Amino acid sequence: SQTIHQWPATLVQPVGSPLSLECTVEGTSNPNLYWYRQAAGRGLQLLFYSVGIGQISSEVPQNLSASRPQDRQFILSSKKLLLSDSGFYLCAWSVGGAGEKLFFGSGTQLSVL
């Protein structure tokens, strides 16, 4: 069966420090991968999605970036965190195509202080 792993579960970082969040999927090949952010009291914001290795689509301009070095690995990064980067980050995958559902990881709670 397919599983998705996301870590760390919680992270406290100072302003200006770098960020690296990792997500891996097991049990499937060539998934579509997604990074979402959920700020307190707000909905899910799609940050990046990827339909294949090295293929990244950015939805919102910001100081975050994403990379997909392997088929089932998706990394969210920042060189210098801002206070506004605080939030709950969720990785997700789907098999791709219209009408398919999303499978979410357990999330990373990021607090930038």
Add this chain to the structure above:
Amino acid sequence: GDSVTQMEGPVTLSEEAFLTINCTYTATGYPSLFWYVQYPGEGLQLLLKATKADDKGSNKGFEATYRKETTSFHLEKGSVQVSDSAVYFCAPPNTGNQFYFGTGTSLTVIP
């Protein structure tokens, strides 16, 4: 483009009360529709889905009927429990690779 309009929260109910969370959609054709649930501190998980018009999705006592006449996919449960406290997301029709969600509806069930 395809989208959903979901009832805003927060919603507070007493245990065993009836729940309805409204969701209407606009879409080209009749794509699959989904409800997701997010329990505190967790990621979203699929609650139920309907793949075609007039379909009824159901899971854990929740139901939603895909009504093409009213373009609606309202979530209902006859008797809510404290453990149903969560945020519920009506997912917009996915006709491509992007999935855009709204703010969801926060439900709190009090004993």
